[in-house]
Amino acid sequence: MREHLHDVVVVGGGPAGLAVALGCARAGMDVVVCERRAGVIDKACGEGLMPGAVRALAALGIDPPGHPIEGITYRQGTTVAHAAFRTDPGRGVRRTVLHDALRAEVDRQGVPVLPATVTDLAQHSDHVRTGRLRARYLVAADGLHSTVRELAGLAKTGTARSANGPRWGLRRHYAIAPFTDTVEVTWAARSEAYVTPVGPETVGVAILSSVRGGFSEQLAAFPDLAARIAEAEPVTPVRGAGPLRQRTASRVAGRVLFVGDAAGYVDALTGEGLALSLTTAAELVRCLAAGRPADYERAWKRTSRRSRWLTEALLWTRGRPALAPRIVPVAARAPRLFSVVVDQLAR
Template sequence: MHPAPLNRPLADLPPACEVLVVGAGPAGSAAARTLARAGVDVVLIDQQAFPRDKVCGDGLIPDAHRAMAKLGVLDEVMALAQPVKHLRCIAPRGGRIDVPGTLAVLPRRQLDLVLCRAAAEAGARMHAPLRFIEPLEDAGRVVGARLQGHDEARAPREIRARWVLLASGAVPQASLAAGVCDRRTPSGVALRGYVKNDAMVGRITELEVAWHRRLKPGYGWIFPCRDGVFNIGVGVAQSHRRDALGRHRMLDVNLREVFAAFTEVHAPARELMEGGTLLGELKGAPLRCSLEGARRSRPGLLVAGEAAGSTYALTGEGIGKALETGVLAAEAVIEGQRLSLGDDAVRARYEADLAALKPRFAIYEKASSVNERPWLVDLLVWSARRSPRRLQRMSGVLEETHTPANLVTARSFLRMVFER
């Protein structure tokens, strides 16, 4: 049996489909697979041919595992991934706690290819490289899109669709063109690279996230991949702040300087870099967090994944919630078709589903205060090491089996940490 074709050319693009999914990352591929499995006619496009690299920490936390199981791809992903048992939080003074969880690491080049293939095998027609130029509109409703192939000299093509699902990631061009971008600047920025260092195999076995005053308002990470390769990077999850005129501007932060500081203050990072080989370049990328920065829908169009801000503010993890939002968008469309619902009802369902996720993002948004106050991590480590129950509570937050009630103030966050 031959695998379903990927990267179909612009010339083979059909004139119409039921749903056009823009972006074949986790959110877009999850949406396309869910729709195709339900018998919906889906076209999935991406501006890059697959496989392709994607700047990311590559960590798969529990929500990603659940979403992949629902999509039926978990076994295939885990056959390629490096399983991990703990999220290790490392405080400025060297203290650490290992929060148990269902975790793994798989480079996005491999993960996204698995997800995209799964969508194609379910029946979605995947075309790339195609760039989304603008939506087609009729009386204010999105009814398709105008697309450009890699050859800019050739005329763009149009495709009509009953729904367009925008899963175009953190870069805002597609959201701007679609009229749903509320904020051009990202929530955060990250810089990462891959390092080959066989001597560190067995020494770095967990998802390590480290805080230090020299890294604020950010953090550093090392995540172990397979075959002696490690994902190492730094991030600033709240890199752009509103100024006195209401405009979002980037903080005076140089990520390469933060990365250099990480290798100085965190011994494993220093040893990894000094004794290893950097595979390719350090690469940077924007982050969109906390379900903010874009409208979630407009007539005929739903926004999913990082285009909708699906990344967690504390550590920049967004794969799981990108998958989840993609599935939710697809399910809203499927229900709309099954029940012959109008646009407003489909959009209302999807918006309500995203609103139900907001408390999870609030947890990470409030917890991200440790990035600016790394001494709070010292308190957190001290507290968790004194009480197994507190560590269990932190594991529950990671696994999403425990959501602290009324998490809207720093006091309530500290209550979660310190209450017996």
């Protein structure tokens, strides 16, 4: 008996992969998800959903609980720059809560999620195979260090690093009532700390840095923040991710398509990762539904262009010792310019 041919196999059960699975199911496609990790999936993440991400989730029928986010605040010493979102608020949402909401909807749609590890990939003229699964297309949503990207031969090596070298992220949650209704970004010499309210009694603290070190060591670069949370109880273990920048030669390799961090990643500096994953996932589904998978590369570039350019520009400035200390002062002295930039990030 000939093996069943699915329309789509999605590798990776994070937000990007589950968003693709939902979109495909609602478009009438036969889709299955492969995710080797059991239970609710957590990840080192700033957890601040930009307004665009909230809207993208709503389009999928997802409305996860969290804490409203009204804008972005930059801090450097006594200098403060603030910009409110011009339209809808964003939302601070625990990554586990977001995964729970997406997975529940995937289950309601009847999409199978298999506890499978992908270790092989073979493409044919009319299908792709991994393990015992056959599908017309395979979507790789397996994260920064994508196994499928390696199997497809699309990983790019070379100078895939920022001017300060590779960057890494750490995150921990604290039991403390939110002391801000924005995502607060505090700038130090070679790192940034992100404070995101994610519930009535919980804040997340994420640190991005070009210097390797433990969470306590990294937090020491932010004495004001460290003092503010000194009496708060840590309620989650430290999670890490990196190196953050990952390059890929293309988002389409025959019948294999890439989405989320697996499609290539610049940096978490602007906090747009989830929004970009969700919007590009919608573009991928649209291309598959139209029977034009090759169009996805152009759609991905168009959809991600603004985010990539803004992140690259800010990261380039961040890596110049003469310019980096001026980022927050310029934002504070030019609030209209800062508001325009934040508005671009919020879309």
